[in-house]
Amino acid sequence: MKEMFQKKVEISHHVQVGPGYFRMGLVFPEVARIVRPGQFVMVKLPDQRIPLLRRPFSIHNRLVERGEASGFELLYKVVGQGTQAMSELRAGNVLDVLGPLGNGFFYPESIRDAFLVAGGIGVAPLYYLALDLAEHRDVRATVFLGGCSAADILCQEEFASIGARVFITTEDCSLGDMGMITPQVQKAVEGDGKPDIIYACGPHAMLKTLSDMAAAQNVPCQISMETMMACGFGVCLGCAVKKAGGGESYLHACTEGPVFDSRAILI
Template structure:
């Protein structure tokens, strides 16, 4: 199991400095946060609550999209989110200056190391959220950006997010849309399989919808390549106490592990 747990956990009130639509139903927020986020690991997540929140009752989980350290040494957290229901729709209407309750960093992140062979980073839609931070940390660890290929997949062109961020970091992106409106017409996993015919990667990292993740895990197994998947489940407590997020893993002797505590990043080979 991955053990990249980054900084310590804390609950705090943050004030939004920005909260804006970046494409279709996707928004990005920024806010100054506690200094412990300087040690957050890519793949870790936070839970959010609106201060006046009566509905929905539960905090909602979101990946850490980026942590920027300002010239004053104070970290700023970024969260990229898609409006899908009650909480995210209320969140999208919060103007700069609104206050939120933030709890994190939570869970285990990706293995970050300066791979000397290529790495594939595969994103399905909003699954790109933790992968910008991952690529940034791989570069910080000393990995040559030429060795990193990011596969961005979505149903249509407005689901292809953060290309500018990746290009700014000097990594190659390959875009795939199911309706052919941008890049390769088809599934992101087909694009990954084509690339694997000529590449010999050290690692495949992925985050996205369940079906995509299962397909990426299967492709990695046939290519005999190490693979880490960031998975999503519905979460109630986010702290390992309610069993709401249990998944079956081999590392627990075919028993269950909690996505919020032992994940959300798992070795693909460990997932049943």
């Protein structure tokens, strides 16, 4: 049984980083000490009846104080009631947090070059991944950020500051090249040579295109699936993801994911 903690934790900082986008720091050393890139926490607003259910959020960054893991950051987009209510909280308020949950990204032996592909807020788990790859695994990361417009492109400077190459596309051409991010990835695979692995998080359509491309190019690809989740630890069966290969077999995104080998599931 994996270690898991639940408690009411203090918000250390909470800043708006774009229209509808927020970065929130949470003081939770027990989780910060053990959490891996790609894992997530379930969050509930204490003393509020709406929303009743917890909401899942990826670990965006780990916070370190005096050399000790002290907490972590979430990066989130306001899309509904829960995230709207979260966005109104201030530093010093508390949130009820459960985690770490899920499997996280895995690192095959001897990877040297990785492509990290984010669609919009799918960037959230990829920054912590890039940091871990750079600090502990000596892996060269190339990051692809796609969004509808410039306002949806987050963390560009943060990735650059840890030595990652960054490519950007926006659908309205307000930043980077015009269009979707997947053709840029395809171009880089064909031009600069294949990476050892592709890691991705974003909308289903992007993940589907990317996993088809990765399969055609014979590049391993891991994707983080942001399905609906009610419990986060295997009880409600609300997060089913269909297994590849036909039939009616399913995997739980909360316990067997959210990170999957793209060949293992039907997107």
